Amino acid sequence: MTAVTENIVLPDRRGPAGRLSDFFWKHPHVLLTVLLAPPLLWLGVVYVGSLFALLLQSFFSIDDFSGLINYEFTFATYRQLLSETNLDIILRTVSMAAIVTIASALIAFPIAYYAARYAQGKWKVLFYLGVMLPLWSSYLVKIYAWKLILAKEGIVTWFLGKLHLQWLLDAWLSLPVVGGNSLSVSYTGTFIVFVYVWLPFMILPIQAALERVPGNLIEASSDLGGTPAQTFRHVLFPLALPGIVAGSIFTFSLTLGDYIIPQIIGSSRLFIGQAVYAQQGTAGNIPLAAAFTVVPIVIMGAYLFVAKRMGAFDAL
């Protein structure tokens, strides 16, 4: 029928590339092994392996006099972790992470909803740019910029002064715990910057989850008599929950581990990240630093377990 081929079976492609193709076609498992081995080795040995080594360190202890590590299995370091000062650090960090996560979710949801449901064409591009652009600039630059913005001489104070709302800021800063001399040295400042920096990590998963919710489910709920509030509660929120959980894993764990933001903006009280930094650096107490890093892992594990039990992943 065709003039091009005379044979049913085409002749072998010449060259090693052709032979390689034939070999992989006959042995698909070999191809899979070749493709997967390097990343699996990286993940298994370099990533999980070193994490495991770190965890192992937490079961050693440090000799208080010599400062040398005692390589004997002990829970002494964990007893040290549960001292009042260290518990204080853990509680402070976990509370901050929880509040940052909740605030991020509250701010992210409407933005993600708009992007998933309404934005089209250039508005969608603008949305992605707006969300991603802050991630392109240096993390440190952004935080120092925030220090200036939140400082006593900064634009926030100036702007509130222009609105004759200086008293509101002063009242807020005079509150215990959340207050301070200025926003840049208060927990409120730390909170604002955390939310700013991690917000994209909350918006994008929620947007992806909402994008997968067919529009006619919203219509169906409304058709069956569900008011907008009921539709949100019974349809939209449960279906967006996997995205919210995914986003909260980012914001929660990133806040738990961060040591730069609380160091530059906020009071001088330590967060877990700073404690790890101090223990493994200046103090040279690697076991305690390792024990501190176990805390976020345990918390995230418990969080995911509870989320799964509550059915957060049922819609996946």
Added chain:
Amino acid sequence: MSTAVLFDNVSRHFGAVRAVDGVNLEIAEGEFFAMLGPSGSGKTTCLRLMAGFEQPTGGHIEIFGETAEGVPPYRRSVNTVFQDYALFPHLSILDNVAYGLMVKGVGREERRKAAEDALAMVKLPNYGSRRPGQLSGGQRQRVALARALVNKPKVLLLDEPLGALDLKLREQMQEELKTLQKSLGITFVFVTHDQGEALSMADRIAVFNDGRIQQLGSPEEVYKQPKTRFVADFVGSSNVLPAKLCQKLGVRSAYASLRPEAIALSAPGEGALSLNGTVSAHSFLGAVNRVVVDVDGARIAVASPAALAVPKVGSPVTISFAAHELHPMEDA
């Protein structure tokens, strides 16, 4: 009998696109009403106007005598069976069916009972604990039906509900829907692009094209006496005789319709009209042979009983039909 749905010169324009353009219709209570047309003809937009998902840009809509414009979907006693069912994937079948009662504040025990009854009605008892993902297309369709009917709507809207089912299942569901509608006495408004479905199920049909109703009438009227060339073409694939042939046959209007099964491949009997042509193609359709005859350049389809012999392609034939089978049409 009162009016269930009234459209008074209703339009829905999306910018320059006139999805629905000056539609008038009156659907009686308890009627099985079909809106038939190709995609983009405005039939689905009309359904969405009834459900409240769209608001008209012009005209007036009444549902059981009450003004419908500006009333949100959740305050209308109208329920919809969606084209792809739109079942909630995170809820069990029972919770899906009970959803409408749940948001209206019906007690747990009462709505469970009602949902189970509704599932039994669509022949899916004991399916309540499953998830939509575990059901076949036909079963999901039944769940969607139960979910709408459990609310006892005044009007049930069905948006091409059988479109995704295979032929056998579709025919079975057509029968069941018809029986269900008669026994419940609820007004059904059914959107479809399948003329066979509309003809077999509906009490009345509105044929849509370009956002307007081309013809509104009983299935028989629409099928036998298409008012426009579009209806003749879309419903039952009638032959449209061009002006030349109409003149020859003594018809006064410019175009006339002639159904394939009204034509015989034989010499005319008494009082019958006839035309001469040549066979240009034929195909076997089971019960009939479809023979296409070329008459002065116009292709006329003839449905000839399979028992009769089929003339060869290229051979001359005479086709004949009774004069009353020829229906003059309004427009060009």
